[in-house]
Structure formats: structure tokens, C-alpha cells
Amino acid sequence: MVSISFSPLCTLCLVVVFLTKALAFGFTADLIHRDSPQSPFYNPLSTKMDRLNNAIKRSFSRAAHLKQSLSQSHSPNTIQSEIIPDSGEYLMKLSIGTPPVETLGIADTGSDLTWTQCNPCRRCYKQKAPLFNPKNSSTYRELSCQSQPCQDISRDNPSACHNNICHYDLTYGDRSYSTGTIATETFTLGSTSSRPVSVPKMIFGCGHHSGGTFNNFSTGIIGLGGGSFSLVSQLGVGKFSYCLSGFFGNETDVTINKINFGDNAAMVxxxxxxxxxxxxxxxxxxxxxxxxxxxxxxxxxxxxxxxxxxxxxxxxxxxxxxxxxxxxxxxxxxxxxxxxxxxxxxxxxxxxxxxxxxxxxxxxxxxxxxxxxxxxxxxxxxxxxxxxxxxxxxxxxxxxxxxxxxxxxxxxxxxxxxxxxxxxxxxxxxxxxxxxxxxxxxxxxxxxx
Incomplete structure (x- = not known):
């Protein structure tokens, strides 16, 4: 289980600036199964049975963590992230900052927190992509202890504040962990059907200390849960949908799944x-x-x-x-x-x-x-x-x-x-x-x- 003090990030890769988070529009992005040839996790030497067996084992592991999370009651001002490191089945791309830096996160309907590893990283797991460097972004802003989100958190989590900067502290059930700063940043969301869309002042976790069983292809987690700090809630689109193709069949099938937000999520x-x-x-x-x-x-x-x-x-x-x-x-x-x-x-x-x-x-x-x-x-x-x-x-x-x-x-x-x-x-x-x-x-x- 994961207890944290606050959070979320967002997803993908785009460019049209909106002055509000209540996005009255829709967009569609790629949702990549971790075992598809389009995924960096893909191992061409693995057989269909290897991939299925691994997915079954991840199911058991994930269920154990979800059970642990559900066995505890939480304050509504505490964000939980129940995803097991390296356990997610689907990936999404996102770009952070100005200029945008692309990252690849695990998309998870069982998690609210979105975070990515950042420089300076005192102790981080190795990842293939470069770490996000807040100093290179003109739109990065740390949240102070006086900010309303941090005050809401601090009522139940006094440790959320250090040196007038809001922090998060994640501990996963397998002892993997991530700690860092709560900040706001512009996220560039990549749509498959329209121009890129940039959304300012999204709250996310900028990790400066993390380790455990995280896979080096993933830079963090994208929260699609129902909590107030998830991607969907922060965007204000109110709804999302997806349609999953089979993922243990023909390896030559290059179909990429789609995830739809806002108006694009209509069931039509x-x-x-x-x-x-x-x-x-x-x-x-x-x-x-x-x-x-x-x-x-x-x-x-x-x-x-x-x-x-x-x-x-x-x-x-x-x-x-x-x-x-x-x-x-x-x-x-x-x-x-x-x-x-x-x-x-x-x-x-x-x-x-x-x-x-x-x-x-x-x-x-x-x-x-x-x-x-x-x-x-x-x-x-x-x-x-x-x-x-x-x-x-x-x-x-x-x-x-x-x-x-x-x-x-x-x-x-x-x-x-x-x-x-x-x-x-x-x-x-x-x-x-x-x-x-x-x-x-x-x-x-x-x-x-």
C-alpha cells in the first residue's frame, strides 16, 4: 500500500494553451500494453506463455497490494497510490514543463498520484529517459506550505511541510519508495486526433529520492483513479473511456489501444x-x-x-x-x-x-x-x-x-x-x-x- 501526502501529474504529449483546467473539449491518446511490440518493456525472446504467466503473477501481486490498501481507512485529504512498482499493464506518454520533456508513465485506474523522477536526484532508480530538470522549465513552481492544497494535507500529515515547501512521501508495500516535492507544472498532452494541448498549473510529485523495484523504462505513474488529484479530476474533463484489444494473441498485430478524455469519451x-x-x-x-x-x-x-x-x-x-x-x-x-x-x-x-x-x-x-x-x-x-x-x-x-x-x-x-x-x-x-x-x-x- 502507498500512503502519501498529496499529488498528481498528467499524461502524454501536446500544445494548445488553455487558461482553465475545465477543458470543455475532448482528446484521445495512445494506451500501450506493456507486452506489445510498441512498448519498451517488450521482450522479443519471451513467448506468448511467458508473457501470460508474468501477467498472471502480476495480478496476484497487485491484488495483494490493493487488499492492503483497502484494509486501512484514510483521510480524504491523503492521496493513496496503490500501484505496485513495475506492475502496471498499460503505459502512456506525457510531456512535462516548458519546453516540454517527454516521459513514459504507467497508466493506472487504481492510483491517483502522478509523479516523475526529477533532478537533483539524491538517490534514484536508474531510468532510460533523462530525469526531468525543474531548473530548465520556465513554468515549474513549488507549492509552499501556505498554499491551500498543502494546508489541506498538513492538517492530517504534518510532515508534508519542510522549509516552507510542500512534500510527498510514498512507501509501497514491497518497500519501494518515492519522496519529493509537490509542485505545479505545464503538461503537454499528446492527442491522436488533434493538435497537442498544453495544460498549465497541474499538481504533481517531483521525485528526488526513490528506489526499489521500479523498471528503468518507466519514469513514474499516471493516476487515472477517482480521487480529486488524479489526472481526470485535475483536467476537469469529468469522464474518460478506453477500448482494449487482445494482448496475448498475434504478435504482428500492431493495434495500439486508445484512451479518450472529455467529449471524446462519449459512448457512441x-x-x-x-x-x-x-x-x-x-x-x-x-x-x-x-x-x-x-x-x-x-x-x-x-x-x-x-x-x-x-x-x-x-x-x-x-x-x-x-x-x-x-x-x-x-x-x-x-x-x-x-x-x-x-x-x-x-x-x-x-x-x-x-x-x-x-x-x-x-x-x-x-x-x-x-x-x-x-x-x-x-x-x-x-x-x-x-x-x-x-x-x-x-x-x-x-x-x-x-x-x-x-x-x-x-x-x-x-x-x-x-x-x-x-x-x-x-x-x-x-x-x-x-x-x-x-x-x-x-x-x-x-x-x-
Missing amino acids: SGSGVVVSTPIIPNEISTFYFLTLKSIMVGNKTLTHKTKMKSSNCDNNATADYEQQAGNIIIDSGTTLTLLPSHLYRNLESQLRKTIKSKPSEDPQGLLGLCYSDTNIDLPNITFKFTGAELELPPMNTFVQRGKLVCLGMVPSDDIAIFGNLNQINVLIGYDLVKKQLSFMPTDCRKINN
Whole structure:
């Protein structure tokens, strides 16, 4: 988990100056999967199974950190960054300063904080790109302790102020860390459909001391969470959307995913039907909580219901988990979907009855339900959220691991996550104003090209 004293940055690479952060327009930027040939993380020697196994392991690691973050309550004036160093699945470019310096950050819907390494760096992890040097930018401004944002933070985090300069202090669950200065700067956002756009006075973290397991290709993190200091909130665009293509298939497929902000995030592309479900408010505003009611396999409904301790004063009281609003997180940085153990067991049991083939064991023990016949008929699986049903074909719910085809979902007693495998070929829109998340099944390659 990450506790910090304040933050966020922004993204990409552009040039039209706006006098306000309330950007009444839309723009679209590239969203690069870390294992695609367009990514600096790409290893041409890795096999498809290598990349899938690594993504599965990152899912487990990320879930552990998200669980740790959710297990603690936080002040609304404290920004959290739950991303695990080197764990993000998607990357975005951004340029900082005047003149703009391009950086590459991990785009994360489970994080608010955006930060980058800066000179002077007393102790930093090695990165391929040059460090951002604030002295070379005419628009860099440190936030003083008297600034309203720093005063808000300091009420709960007295250590946020040093020598009349606002600071942040990040500690990640794996003991990686980043500390530095809170400042404002101009961010140049690179759009794929219009001229570059420069946005002044964006609040971000300028890191002067960081280390741990960060990858040297990444210069920091881009926060796309629901908190007030995330990229989306600071831009004032109110909404964003993305459409993810498959990322473990044909390596010659050079499709780059797109992320849309503001007016460009309207759910109008493609030919699918749009369904929407509420984003449930939570004291941890970073995450996007949804309410999963049930899962359907064929015409068999598996109710998301279990007995668990109630939050009221009666320690012996129980409540139906199905009735708890906000019982699952949608997350772009987790590949697998994690389901409560009772629901997963029911799902696996129903799939075993439905699929006319004998299951095989995963030799690596990573996934629970596998089959050695990759040509078997697999059923669609429907997720029923409040007000929205999303029917997913097998390519969204099963993964091919060598000679096996396995269910891309795992049981979890602590946290439920709707991962990005389930989001492939679904246009997903986040409306932070209406507190609503929308799904529209479509061919993302057509939208992204």
C-alpha cells in the first residue's frame, strides 16, 4: 500500500494553451500494453506463455497490494497510490514543463498520484529517459506550505511541510519508495486526433529520492483513479473511456489501444448496446467500486451471496454479501478477475457441468480450471451488475496457456476485482460526474485504428 501526502501529474504529449483546467473539449491518446511490440518493456525472446504467466503473477501481486490498501481507512485529504512498482499493464506518454520533456508513465485506474523522477536526484532508480530538470522549465513552481492544497494535507500529515515547501512521501508495500516535492507544472498532452494541448498549473510529485523495484523504462505513474488529484479530476474533463484489444494473441498485430478524455469519451462508437451501472462512493475515492449481483453460465444464474460479518454493533450479525453495494473493483492494472471464493467455487462447478470435457491440472498451479482440448466448446459468461448485464465470450474469460485453455478467474477471500481480460473488446466509459460506468461490447481494433 502507498500512503502519501498529496499529488498528481498528467499524461502524454501536446500544445494548445488553455487558461482553465475545465477543458470543455475532448482528446484521445495512445494506451500501450506493456507486452506489445510498441512498448519498451517488450521482450522479443519471451513467448506468448511467458508473457501470460508474468501477467498472471502480476495480478496476484497487485491484488495483494490493493487488499492492503483497502484494509486501512484514510483521510480524504491523503492521496493513496496503490500501484505496485513495475506492475502496471498499460503505459502512456506525457510531456512535462516548458519546453516540454517527454516521459513514459504507467497508466493506472487504481492510483491517483502522478509523479516523475526529477533532478537533483539524491538517490534514484536508474531510468532510460533523462530525469526531468525543474531548473530548465520556465513554468515549474513549488507549492509552499501556505498554499491551500498543502494546508489541506498538513492538517492530517504534518510532515508534508519542510522549509516552507510542500512534500510527498510514498512507501509501497514491497518497500519501494518515492519522496519529493509537490509542485505545479505545464503538461503537454499528446492527442491522436488533434493538435497537442498544453495544460498549465497541474499538481504533481517531483521525485528526488526513490528506489526499489521500479523498471528503468518507466519514469513514474499516471493516476487515472477517482480521487480529486488524479489526472481526470485535475483536467476537469469529468469522464474518460478506453477500448482494449487482445494482448496475448498475434504478435504482428500492431493495434495500439486508445484512451479518450472529455467529449471524446462519449459512448457512441461501435455498434453495441450501451449498459450502465453506478460507481459506488467509498471513503477510498481512488478506486472504482461496482456492485456485482450475480454471474450467469448459459441459463444458470449464480447469485453473488454469502454470509459475512456485518459492520453493525452486533458482532454475531451477518449480512448477505450480494446486498452490499460496491463489492467489486474494476481495475485496468489487473489481468485476471478475482472473485469471492464461494462465487468462484459455484462458477467452476457450473462450468465443469457445462463443458463436455475432462479438466486437466495446470502444471504451474496458477489457474484452477483448465482443459487440454483447446478446441472444446466454451460457454459465454454473463456478469450482472446493478442495472447492467455484460455477456462475455470465451476469449474474455479463458486464456490459452500452451496446450491448455484455462479460466482466467481465481478465488479470493479478501478482494474482488474485475480485471482487464474481461474488458477486452468492450468500450468502457467512466463518468466521474454522474458516478456511472458504462459498457458497450464492440470490436476495439476498429475503434483504435
